[in-house]
Amino acid sequence: MNLLLSLIIASTLLSDYSYEVPFEKGDTQKIYYDESYDKKLTDNSVNIILLFGLRFYQIFISPSQGEVCNFSPSCSNYMFQSIRKYGPIFGFVKGIDRLQRCNFSVRDYVGTFYDSIVLIEKRGFKVIDKP
Amino acid sequence: MRKIFFITMISLLSLMIFTSELDFAKFLFDDGDYYRSLTELKRELFFCQDTQIKEKIVNLIGVNYLFMGDLKSAEESFSKIKDISEGYEKNYLLTLFFQKKFKDLKETKITFEKNNDFVLLSKLFLGEVKEKDFINSSEELKEISDNFFKIKKKNPFLAILFSTFLPGSGRFYSERNGDGLFSMMTILTPIFGSIYYKFINENKTFFVISTSVAAVFYLGELYGSFNSAKIYYEKKVNRYFYEIKDNYSNTIFLPYYSF
Missing domain, CATH: 1.10.287 (Helix Hairpins)
Structure with a gap:
């Protein structure tokens, strides 16, 4: 149990906080996490708990579901980024809003409320929506 | 007989040489091959001596960029000739409008009165005009403004x-x-x-x-x-x-x- 916990903590804290977002049709560009948020992260313990939970979900629960999210970045990544960007309360609420928007009608709003849809390798068609 | 043959051959060759390069550029343009058309036009611009034809070629280069979707380069081309004629000025304003540079468009000095429609359109998208401002405008502008004012804000x-x-x-x-x-x-x-x-x-x-x-x-x-x-x-x-x-x-x- 201790080994598992230490593995989770290590994977959470040692990850490079990078995420892939589509750059052009069928292409991906690696954008690294903005270092200016790091200060916020170390200052706020609530952030660490929330981000830890999200990382746990991403590593152990999400893979069992497969590619189900309609958006890019995915809902968990969106919440992760928005928590780091806007803080624990507003970021979390934004993430919940995103979960509610991730439904059967997403593609109807491409062109009006969402700007574009892209084909990402091994992930399929995704609607672009950044925090 | 030989002389006549050579004379006709030389005249035919000269005709081939002095035919305008713009014809080939036009062919490429009509074919939708804007990139090669652009190359032909730039070559013609390099050799051209006549200023009027030069202006025409610069405009055509801008139009090619416009159709290719390179609006910045199109704007650059049109900005060189915008004060010369109504059509060239229209193309310049059009590229500004397509780039959503409404504020720049509004502040641009319009030389030809007919192009004021673009200023009106930019003001429409900036939200600085009312329905009554379009009374004297063309049918198309009226249609655009009517549909625009149907979009209501939500509280x-x-x-x-x-x-x-x-x-x-x-x-x-x-x-x-x-x-x-x-x-x-x-x-x-x-x-x-x-x-x-x-x-x-x-x-x-x-x-x-x-x-x-x-x-x-x-x-x-x-x-x-x-x-x-x-x-x-x-x-x-x-x-x-x-x-x-x-x-x-x-x-x-x-x-x-x-x-």
């Missing part, structure tokens, strides 16, 4: 008020019916769950879990309805901009060019 606080009493209704108000229906489900399901675990199958743990899930989604719903109403107008106007760009591409937004 974000009204959306919150709707969502407070009936979750999802704030999103319905912002014409996002799918989102509204889904968020209604995400809130009402745990609420029914909490009622069930409180009164029918008494289980305190499940009651607390379902109530907290409902509360979290309720917060998200309030924010989502506010945000969707807030961005509604901006997104609709943005959509309308691309619609008119497509619908009037053969009339108002047709660039001026001649080979």
Whole structure:
């Protein structure tokens, strides 16, 4: 149990906080996490708990579901980024809003409320929506 | 006989040499091969001595860039010749409009009166004109303005008020019916769950879990309805901009060019 916990903590804290977002049709560009948020992260313990939970979900629960999210970045990544960007309360609420928007009608709003849809390798068609 | 043959051959060759290169550029342009047409035009520009033809070629280069979607280069080309004729000025204003540089367009000094329509259009998208300003305009401009004024702003606080009493209704108000229906489900399901675990199958743990899930989604719903109403107008106007760009591409937004 201790080994598992230490593995989770290590994977959470040692990850490079990078995420892939589509750059052009069928292409991906690696954008690294903005270092200016790091200060916020170390200052706020609530952030660490929330981000830890999200990382746990991403590593152990999400893979069992497969590619189900309609958006890019995915809902968990969106919440992760928005928590780091806007803080624990507003970021979390934004993430919940995103979960509610991730439904059967997403593609109807491409062109009006969402700007574009892209084909990402091994992930399929995704609607672009950044925090 | 030999002399006549040589003379005819030389005259034919000279005809081939001195035929305008613009014909081939036109052929490529009509074929949709804008990139090669551009190369031909630039070659012609390099050898050209006549200033009037040079202006014409610069305009054609700009038009090629415009059709290729390189609006910055098109603007650069048109800006060199914009003061010379009405058509060239129109092309310059058109590229500014396509780049959504409404403020720049509004402040540009218009030399030819007919091109004032673009200033009016930019003011329309900046929200600085009213319906009565389009009374003396052309039929197409009137149509554009009529449809533009049909897009109404949504009040974000009204959306919150709707969502407070009936979750999802704030999103319905912002014409996002799918989102509204889904968020209604995400809130009402745990609420029914909490009622069930409180009164029918008494289980305190499940009651607390379902109530907290409902509360979290309720917060998200309030924010989502506010945000969707807030961005509604901006997104609709943005959509309308691309619609008119497509619908009037053969009339108002047709660039001026001649080979």
